[in-house]
Amino acid sequence: MHTNALIRILTVASLVVFLSSCHSASNETVATDPAQDPDIRYEAVKIAASRPTRELNLPGELESYYETDLYPRVSSYVRSLHADIGDKVKKGQVLAELEAPELTANLTEAYSKVKAAEAVHEASKATYQRVLRANRTTGAISPVDLDAARTKAISDSLAVVAANAHYTSVQQLVSYLKITAPFTGVITDRRLSPGAFVGPGGQNSVPMLKIRQLDRLRLRVAVPEAYLNNNYKGNTVQFSVRSFPNQTFTGKINRVSNTVRPETRSELIEIDIQNTNEKLKPGMFASARLPVHSTEGSMYVPKTAIVSTMDRTFVIKVENGKAVHVTVQKGDEAVGQTQVFGDLKPGDTVLKRASEEIANGTSLKVQLASN
Known part of the structure; x- marks a missing residue:
C-alpha cells in the first residue's frame, strides 16, 4: 500500500514539472519573437x-621659412667675424670681413684706367671741337681730317665706358669681401675662424656661417592619396609639438605641391607658421591635425x-x-x-x-x- 502511494506522488510531481516546462517554453517562444x-x-x-568631417594626424618637422649656408665668393682670407652661434642678426648686417690684397690692387688699377681713359677722351673731344670750328673756314680742314677727329673722339668715349664697366666689376668683387646677412634670423653654426683661407682652392666646401629665420616657420606634411579630393589651400591647421604637450599651435596652408610622390603615394603640403615669440624651433617634431571630408x-x-x-x-x-x-x-x-x-x-x-x-x-x- 505504501508502494502505491509513492507511485501516485511521483506521477503528480512529474505532471507538475511537465506543465511548468511547457508553460516556460511557451513564454520563451513569445519572448524570442519581439518583431x-x-x-x-x-x-x-x-x-x-x-x-562627414574627420581629422588626419600627420607627422612633420618644423623648418625655417628661410635658411641658408653662407660661403665666400672670392678667394680670400678671413679677417674678422662679427657674429657667432646664437646671435640674432638683421638683413644687410655685416657678419664677416675678408681680405684679398690682389683684389684691392686690381681695384686701384681699374680706377686709374678709368681716369686715364677719361683724360684721353677729354683731349680727343677738345681736338674734335677745334677741328669743327676751323672747318667753318672754307678749305681750312680737309674732310678726311674732320672724319678722323670725329672717329677718335667717339673711340675714346667708348674706351671710357669700357674702363668704367671693368672698374664696376672689380668693385663688385671687392664688395664680396664683406659677408652680409641675406635676411633677419639667427646664426646657428660657425665653422671657420679668422685667418682661414676660403674660396676656390681653399676651404670652399665648408660654409662660413649658417643662418635661419625664426619668426616665420614652415611645416611640411604628406597627405595620403585617398584624401586628395579635398581643397586644402588656405585652410587653418592645428598642430602640437612634444616640447609643449599641453599647447596647440595654428598655421595656414599656403602651398600644395599638386604632385603625388610615387614612393609614398602622397602629396606634399606646406603650412606657414607665424612664430613671432620664437617659441617654436626649427627641427621640432610636430603632429598636425588636418580636417578632411569624405567623397561628396x-x-x-x-x-x-x-x-x-x-x-x-x-x-x-x-x-x-x-x-x-x-x-x-x-x-x-x-x-x-x-x-x-x-x-x-x-x-x-x-x-x-x-x-x-x-x-x-x-x-x-x-x-x-x-x-
Whole structure:
C-alpha cells in the first residue's frame, strides 16, 4: 500500500514539472519573437548624402621659412667675424670681413684706367671741337681730317665706358669681401675662424656661417592619396609639438605641391607658421591635425545599422511598413558612422539598430531617432 502511494506522488510531481516546462517554453517562444509584438516600435534613421568631417594626424618637422649656408665668393682670407652661434642678426648686417690684397690692387688699377681713359677722351673731344670750328673756314680742314677727329673722339668715349664697366666689376668683387646677412634670423653654426683661407682652392666646401629665420616657420606634411579630393589651400591647421604637450599651435596652408610622390603615394603640403615669440624651433617634431571630408554624395549610416553574417553584409530598410534586407558594402568610417554602397538612396529609412533575427518581410513599426 505504501508502494502505491509513492507511485501516485511521483506521477503528480512529474505532471507538475511537465506543465511548468511547457508553460516556460511557451513564454520563451513569445519572448524570442519581439518583431511580432505590435506594441514594439523600432528606432530608424533616414539616409542623407553627406560629407562627414574627420581629422588626419600627420607627422612633420618644423623648418625655417628661410635658411641658408653662407660661403665666400672670392678667394680670400678671413679677417674678422662679427657674429657667432646664437646671435640674432638683421638683413644687410655685416657678419664677416675678408681680405684679398690682389683684389684691392686690381681695384686701384681699374680706377686709374678709368681716369686715364677719361683724360684721353677729354683731349680727343677738345681736338674734335677745334677741328669743327676751323672747318667753318672754307678749305681750312680737309674732310678726311674732320672724319678722323670725329672717329677718335667717339673711340675714346667708348674706351671710357669700357674702363668704367671693368672698374664696376672689380668693385663688385671687392664688395664680396664683406659677408652680409641675406635676411633677419639667427646664426646657428660657425665653422671657420679668422685667418682661414676660403674660396676656390681653399676651404670652399665648408660654409662660413649658417643662418635661419625664426619668426616665420614652415611645416611640411604628406597627405595620403585617398584624401586628395579635398581643397586644402588656405585652410587653418592645428598642430602640437612634444616640447609643449599641453599647447596647440595654428598655421595656414599656403602651398600644395599638386604632385603625388610615387614612393609614398602622397602629396606634399606646406603650412606657414607665424612664430613671432620664437617659441617654436626649427627641427621640432610636430603632429598636425588636418580636417578632411569624405567623397561628396556618400551615404552614411550608424554602425549599429549594419549586420554582418557569414554570407553577406546588409542593412534593414523599412519600406511600406515591411523589413527589407539590402546588401551593402562598407566603406570609410567616420565618428559613429559608416559609409555604405548598395541599393540605397538618400531619404530611405533604415533601422538604427538592426539584427539578423528580424526576418525579411517582417511588419515593423518605426519611429525616427532624434540623432
